[in-house]
Amino acid sequence: MEGHPLALHDVMFIPALVAQASDEQNKKWLRRAQRREIVGCYAQTELGHGSNLRKLETTATYDVSTQEFVLHTPQITSLKWWPGGLGKSSNYAVVVANMIVKEKHLGPHSFLVQLRDEITHQSLKGITVGDIGPKLSFNAIDNGFLGFDNYRIPRTNLLMRHSRVEPDGTYVKPPHAKINYSAMVRVRSHMATGQGNFLAQALTIAVRYSTVRRQGFIESGEQEVKVLDYQTQQHRLFPSIAKAYAFTFAGYETIRLYEQLLKEVDTGNVSLMADLHALTSGLKSVVTHQTAQGIEQARMACGGHGYSQASYISEIFGVAVGGCTYEGENMVMLLQLARYLVKSVEQIKAGESGKLGPLVAYLAVKVDGVDLEKGVEEYMKAFQHVSRLQTWKASEKFLKLLKSGEKREVAWNKSSVELTRASRLHTRLYIAETFKRSVQEVADPRLKEVLTDLLHLHVNYELLDMATYALEDGFLSSSQLDYVRDQLYFYLAKIRPNAVSLVDSWEFSDMQLRSVLGRRDGNVYENLVAWAKASPLNKTDVLPSVEKYLKPMMNSKL
Numbered sequence: 001m002e003g004h005p006l007a008l009h010d011v012m013f014i015p016a017l018v019a020q021a022s023d024e025q026n027k028k029w030l031r032r033a034q035r036r037e038i039v040g041c042y043a044q045t046e047l048g049h050g051s052n053l054r055k056l057e058t059t060a061t062y063d064v065s066t067q068e069f070v071l072h073t074p075q076i077t078s079l080k081w082w083p084g085g086l087g088k089s090s091n092y093a094v095v096v097a098n099m100i101v102k103e104k105h106l107g108p109h110s111f112l113v114q115l116r117d118e119i120t121h122q123s124l125k126g127i128t129v130g131d132i133g134p135k136l137s138f139n140a141i142d143n144g145f146l147g148f149d150n151y152r153i154p155r156t157n158l159l160m161r162h163s164r165v166e167p168d169g170t171y172v173k174p175p176h177a178k179i180n181y182s183a184m185v186r187v188r189s190h191m192a193t194g195q196g197n198f199l200a201q202a203l204t205i206a207v208r209y210s211t212v213r214r215q216g217f218i219e220s221g222e223q224e225v226k227v228l229d230y231q232t233q234q235h236r237l238f239p240s241i242a243k244a245y246a247f248t249f250a251g252y253e254t255i256r257l258y259e260q261l262l263k264e265v266d267t268g269n270v271s272l273m274a275d276l277h278a279l280t281s282g283l284k285s286v287v288t289h290q291t292a293q294g295i296e297q298a299r300m301a302c303g304g305h306g307y308s309q310a311s312y313i314s315e316i317f318g319v320a321v322g323g324c325t326y327e328g329e330n331m332v333m334l335l336q337l338a339r340y341l342v343k344s345v346e347q348i349k350a351g352e353s354g355k356l357g358p359l360v361a362y363l364a365v366k367v368d369g370v371d372l373e374k375g376v377e378e379y380m381k382a383f384q385h386v387s388r389l390q391t392w393k394a395s396e397k398f399l400k401l402l403k404s405g406e407k408r409e410v411a412w413n414k415s416s417v418e419l420t421r422a423s424r425l426h427t428r429l430y431i432a433e434t435f436k437r438s439v440q441e442v443a444d445p446r447l448k449e450v451l452t453d454l455l456h457l458h459v460n461y462e463l464l465d466m467a468t469y470a471l472e473d474g475f476l477s478s479s480q481l482d483y484v485r486d487q488l489y490f491y492l493a494k495i496r497p498n499a500v501s502l503v504d505s506w507e508f509s510d511m512q513l514r515s516v517l518g519r520r521d522g523n524v525y526e527n528l529v530a531w532a533k534a535s536p537l538n539k540t541d542v543l544p545s546v547e548k549y550l551k552p553m554m555n556s557k558l
């Protein structure tokens, strides 16, 4: 859970080589990386810049006389800062640097760079490298810093699958300006399943523990109730169970799309790139935020023992919440999706609705009302409505400011909170739709039934959560919202008997969960006592601090 120093080798270094190095380059590097003869990381973020890639300061200047690139970090803010596995473990890195050829700045490009000697592992001359120190979590990973002092690498270490620099310095452009961002898009497209998994772990712990923990009464009786029988506890946990499934289904779809994109890009077709970038930018942001909230609620649902490290939920939270920042800070990525949504509105206004992609086609279709009692399809229309409403409102705000003479960037900034709201609603619609489609495809009738209950819970919870938008223009009435509330409570109660099976179905072993509260056998109290007794403070009855500090204080006459 704390991460692995070689994680980025598999998650970003190898994928960056696969997607960005030419076949010829990969004959040299890929097998060695796959066999772990060399260990690599993905070094892009700098001390001064992470979000705004166009302002990265590390330069790679082509020297035509020696056919080498000269890597340089001109000032302190240019140091690479954060890359996982960079500090101590990696001897190579894919380094993203601003490429300069014949004095022309050609923007961020990726280079394979050797950092350490393959035998001694010592850092090479011209390289400054180290660990950035302890973090909120992920402390088994050596996130690092890296500086270059006019460090030379061969021309052929520029990753040349899509763009090239010829020996004489001729630059061959890539088929899409952002193709070098593919390693990030790959991780973003995997993040929904990854985060769904973190959420599932926290929920497994909280739901199991909630059937062991008895406290208070619902009706006066002999035995106190299992806390999972409280409606508030169910409301805290069950919608997140539904989300963990929903995120996983959405993630499967984005992974498939990324794989399709890779194949298409290899044949020169880059048409999917904008769609996938927009989709994964929004999905990554919504899923990480909701996962962090869900894990924190799971911790609180375990009361005092949730706060103990014995629950292990705090560790899961620390790792998962990193996802709100890495692979693009959430607000920044929501605004990337918003660009796509605003462009779609502009297309509709220009009478070009026919050109809209399938995920945004709904923005052009108005619906007057819904009959929620008819089922999930009607909820989808309601989600479409609120997303369309907010997307148009935010876009109109931006376009009006533009028309009034504001500069584009200023108008954008003044509309940005509304724009991020539109991006979230659009993404939540996508999550609900993939959830619905995935449940429809389930063949086993019993599995389908329980997943359908979760789907119903999800759509009712989500619609209630976005109620302000739906009430704003009278699209939903307050009696319709009462119906949604009733449905929500109905499904909480219906899911209760299956709750433990739903979390057990994720099949986390005790070793994976490392939680005293979430043990499969339910022997929580005995093991909490054993866990506490094993605390380092309990190795001796009397601590040395008693002689050193307590006694002098207690014996003092002052």
Ligand SMILES: CCCCCCCC/C=C\C/C=C/C(=O)SCCNC(=O)CCNC(=O)[C@H](O)C(C)(C)COP(=O)(O)OP(=O)(O)OC[C@H]1O[C@@H](n2cnc3c(N)ncnc32)[C@H](O)[C@@H]1OP(=O)(O)O
Pocket (backbone or CB within 6 Å): 007, 011, 042, 044, 045, 050, 051, 052, 053, 054, 084, 178, 181, 182, 184, 185, 186, 187, 190, 191, 194, 273, 274, 277, 325, 326, 327, 328, 329, 332, 336, 339, 340
């Ligand atoms: C596999 C399992 C995974 C499990 C998890 C593993 C755990 C590992 C833990 C941590 C790993 C962490 C790694 C990292 O964090 S690596 C560093 C990540 N850094 C970022 O994500 C930086 C975020 N910033 C950006 O991506 C970019 O700067 C940007 C997209 C915000 C803006 O880029 P810029 O070049 O400035 O573009 P513009 O804003 O000017 O946009 C121009 C135009 O281009 C479009 N566009 C941008 N990016 C893409 C893309 N990738 N694909 C397609 N199109 C893109 C953009 O939309 C604009 O289009 P327009 O509106 O039509 O003009």
Ligand SMILES: Cc1cc2nc3c(=O)[nH]c(=O)nc-3n(C[C@H](O)[C@H](O)[C@H](O)COP(=O)(O)OP(=O)(O)OC[C@H]3O[C@@H](n4cnc5c(N)ncnc54)[C@H](O)[C@@H]3O)c2cc1C
Pocket (backbone or CB within 6 Å): 008, 042, 043, 044, 045, 048, 049, 050, 051, 052, 081, 082, 083, 084, 138, 143, 322, 325, 326, 327, 328, 329, 330, 331, 332, 335
């Ligand atoms: C655990 C972890 C692992 C990481 N691993 C790697 C790695 O392996 N390789 C690597 O290269 N990097 C890595 N990073 C770095 C990470 O990708 C960046 O930290 C991330 O992209 C955010 O960039 P930043 O730090 O510059 O944030 P900043 O951009 O400085 O964000 C600060 C604030 O400014 C806001 N902001 C910034 N720009 C805008 C804008 N245009 N509009 C509105 N608001 C804006 C943000 O929303 C945020 O609130 C890692 C980071 C973490 C935490």
